[in-house]
Amino acid sequence: MKTxxxxxxxxxxxxxxxxxxxxxxxxxxxAPAEYVRICDTYGAGFFFIPGTDTCLRIGGxxxxxxxxxxxxxxxxxxxxxxxxxxxxFDNTSAFQSRFGIxxxxxxxxxxGLLRSFAQFTIRRGESSxxxxxxxxxxxxxxxxxxxxxxxxxxxxxxxxxxxxxxFFNFYQGDVNLLGNPTTAxxxxxxxxxxxASFGSGFSATLSIEDRRIAEVGNLDTFTTxxxxxxxxxxxxxxxxxxxxxxxxxxxxxxxxxxxxxxxGSAQLMGAFRQIKDYGYAGTTSATNGAISPTAAAGxxxxxxxxxGLRLNLDMITRGDQFWLQATYTDxxxxxxxxxxxxxxxxxxxxxxxxxxxxxxxxxxxxxxRDAIVNTAAGNVIQTTKAWGVAAGFRHFWTPNLRSSLxxxxxxxxAPLASTTLPDFKLWTVGANIVWSPVxxxxxxxxxxxxxxSRSGVNSGTATQAANATCNSNGSAVVAxxxxxxxxxxxLYTTLRVQRNF
Numbered sequence: 001m002k003t004x005x006x007x008x009x010x011x012x013x014x015x016x017x018x019x020x021x022x023x024x025x026x027x028x029x030x031a032p033a034e035y036v037r038i039c040d041t042y043g044a045g046f047f048f049i050p051g052t053d054t055c056l057r058i059g060g061x062x063x064x065x066x067x068x069x070x071x072x073x074x075x076x077x078x079x080x081x082x083x084x085x086x087x088x089f090d091n092t093s094a095f096q097s098r099f100g101i102x103x104x105x106x107x108x109x110x111x112g113l114l115r116s117f118a119q120f121t122i123r124r125g126e127s128s129x130x131x132x133x134x135x136x137x138x139x140x141x142x143x144x145x146x147x148x149x150x151x152x153x154x155x156x157x158x159x160x161x162x163x164x165x166x167f168f169n170f171y172q173g174d175v176n177l178l179g180n181p182t183t184a185x186x187x188x189x190x191x192x193x194x195x196a197s198f199g200s201g202f203s204a205t206l207s208i209e210d211r212r213i214a215e216v217g218n219l220d221t222f223t224t225x226x227x228x229x230x231x232x233x234x235x236x237x238x239x240x241x242x243x244x245x246x247x248x249x250x251x252x253x254x255x256x257x258x259x260x261x262x263x264g265s266a267q268l269m270g271a272f273r274q275i276k277d278y279g280y281a282g283t284t285s286a287t288n289g290a291i292s293p294t295a296a297a298g299x300x301x302x303x304x305x306x307x308g309l310r311l312n313l314d315m316i317t318r319g320d321q322f323w324l325q326a327t328y329t330d331x332x333x334x335x336x337x338x339x340x341x342x343x344x345x346x347x348x349x350x351x352x353x354x355x356x357x358x359x360x361x362x363x364x365x366x367x368x369r370d371a372i373v374n375t376a377a378g379n380v381i382q383t384t385k386a387w388g389v390a391a392g393f394r395h396f397w398t399p400n401l402r403s404s405l406x407x408x409x410x411x412x413x414a415p416l417a418s419t420t421l422p423d424f425k426l427w428t429v430g431a432n433i434v435w436s437p438v439x440x441x442x443x444x445x446x447x448x449x450x451x452x453s454r455s456g457v458n459s460g461t462a463t464q465a466a467n468a469t470c471n472s473n474g475s476a477v478v479a480x481x482x483x484x485x486x487x488x489x490x491l492y493t494t495l496r497v498q499r500n501f
Contacts, residue, residue: 060101096125170308175392175404214334238373244278302331331383453487
């Protein structure tokens with residue numbers, strides 16, 4: 001009996017051991033999956049990044065534009081060494097496709113909101129400040145693709161660090177389809193800012209910003225020296241017709257006072273900037289043609305002031321808005337005349353640009369600079385003064401149909417000593433209509449007309465009139481027999497299809 005009992009117990013123990021070994025080989029119970037959770041703290045579209053307390057929203061758009069540019073011109077354009085007839089660039093049509101994406105990450109800390117934001121744009125169909133197809137002008141290549149960083153900044157405890165819209169900006173063409181208002185700044189820049197909030201929507205910001213985005217000075221010149229196969233860049237000396245900026249010692253200092261409430265927003269803003277001369281006299285290198293300055297004018301300070309107003313007109317129709325901004329500048333034209341491509345990269349700084357460039361199609365171009373160096377008056381910096389206004393109104397006819405009216409005006413007063421920088425006036429007016437047949441899809445049509453005209457009797461104008469000749473920038477050209485133009489107009493219409501997400 002004892003033998004049988006021992007045998008049974010041994011067999012049971014063996015089965016138990018085998019079962020235990022098999023159980024040990026089986027995987028344990030899986031941890032529950034952590035699904036993406038909605039974060040409604042900061043509004044629609046945010047979700048928690050798994051495993052963190054950070055909320056993220058991803059957004060963007062895909063856009064297709066078709067633009068027809070009509071430039072009314074009465075003289076030839078000298079494009080490098082080639083004279084192009086009046087109609088060579090008239091009725092220019094263009095395509096552009098654009099993809100934009102942005103990332104907005106936010107989380108709460110013991111010091112308040114921690115936020116990082118980045119926006120990138122990829123576009124195809126243009127490579128300069130204007131679009132064109134057919135004949136290429138300069139670097140205008142319809143086959144080009146550009147990738148641009150529109151924004152990249154961090155906000156924490158009232159501070160803003162990185163690449164963001166200037167705190168001088170207010171109205172940024174919010175009702176426009178194509179481009180930015182000519183007389184309202186809409187560029188981005190690298191900055192470091194602090195915003196103090198006082199409650200009830202009142203705030204004040206002090207910002208130090210990279211001046212190079214807003215400066216309007218002489219551009220580098222490119223020449224091919226003897227024995228060289230490539231063009232060498234050289235900084236030109238400052239003259240009575242334009243200042244070349246020297247090194248940046250002091251960034252632009254920008255400040256604003258702002259209120260945001262249910263009725264709308266209002267802002268007072270100012271910018272203070274160092275105008276530093278690269279040099280008005282120098283020596284030229286025999287090796288590469290570079291100019292080394294030997295004398296420079298003393299520093300001067302320029303400034304810009306402005307005021308903006310936005311009214312929410314929900315009493316008319318929900319979503320209606322009216323914008324108004326006025327700006328005055330002295331030695332800081334970049335805060336008034338929008339001389340960028342709308343992507344934060346300053347372009348065509350010699351010319352008036354913005355939503356369109358009057359040099360397109362041989363149009364009249366008014367050169368302008370922040371300042372000049374007047375060597376005849378003791379080698380001093382003299383500044384350009386200007387003022388302008390911009391306005392826009394948007395009305396919703398139905399929740400799916402809206403239209404806008406907008407316009408700008410600017411008057412520029414160049415230093416009298418300049419021989420090529422005339423006084424001029426610039427104005428634009430436009431309208432658009434946008435239909436949204438379904439949510440996040442916009443079909444829009446916009447028409448804009450603009451005019452630019454020389455005014456005053458600067459010595460440059462007198463010289464041009466005496467020679468009765470001009471080229472694309474209005475300066476005298478001996479080889480030409482055409483009378484100088486005093487005004488020019490431009491017209492464009494754009495069809496846009498945009499899908500937001």
